[in-house]
Amino acid sequence: MQLNSLIERVEIPARQARSVRVGAGRRVRVTTETGGQVGDLFAFTGDDLAEHLSAAHTRAHVGRLFPAVGEQFVTDLREPILTLIEDASPGRHDMLIPACDPARYRALGVVGAHASCAENLRRVAGPLGREIDVVPQPVNVFMDIPVDQEGDLAWLRSPAAAGASITFEAVRECVVIVSACPQDLVDINGGTPKPLVLEYAAHMEGSVRS
Known part of the structure; x- marks a missing residue:
């Protein structure tokens, strides 16, 4: 599936995050060029980024744990924000697990600082004029967290x-932020966090990129 014209490529270093502004009708693709890397994807609308993609509202909207190709993700106001256009991966993605954060790593035995998707989101959103008080539930692309018949979760390697890639189309102009998950204590990234790549169609001069 081709992206729109004016393609921009943004490399997301391991353990870090980047943001892009995507115009309505334009596409954005997340790729794990090395394989086996989870990405926490967030999306916000409005100049103040007050409305955000909501995993919980999306599950209710589509009646599935994750949208199928052609279905939409919605915001906390139940408005469409992204459409899943193409999934060139095994199709294992997650919308149950929250972004890793400092408390998660402390619980896993880390002493001192450790990068996290929650702090990555706050760091990237700050220059855009948005202070993140409550971190939204991310769309965890390439993350395999199956649920068994007893309701237990398994934390599997991506x-x-x-x-492998996954492509979205913006239903409305939005800021997409993706964190290359720093998790190295649970085996979702194979023990070694790796970079991701964002490709998107710039919709105007001066498109947000950080």
């Missing part, structure tokens, strides 16, 4: 091979 099955996404090198070059």
Whole structure:
């Protein structure tokens, strides 16, 4: 599936996050070029980024744990924000697990600082004029968290091979923020966090990118 014209490429270093502004009708693709790397994806609308993609509202909207190709993600105001256009991966993604944060790493035995998706989001959103008080539930692309018949979760290594990608189309102009998850204590990234790549169609001069 081709992106729109004026393609921009943004490399997301391991353990860090980047943001892009995507115009309505434009597409954005997340790729794990090395394979096996989870990405926490957030999306916000409005100049003040007050409305955000909501995993919980999306599950209710589509009646599934994760949208199928052609279905939409919605915001906390139940408005469409992204459409899943193409999934060139094994199709294992998650919308149950919250973004990792300092408390999560302390619980896993980390002493001192450790990068996290929650802090990555706050760091990237700050220059955009948005202070994040409550971190939204992310869309965890390439993350495999199956639920068994007893309701138990399994934390599996990402099955996404090198070059796997997932492509979204913006229903409305939005800021998309993706964190290359720093998790190295649970095996979702194979023990070694790796970079991700964002490709998007710039919709105007001066598109947000940080």
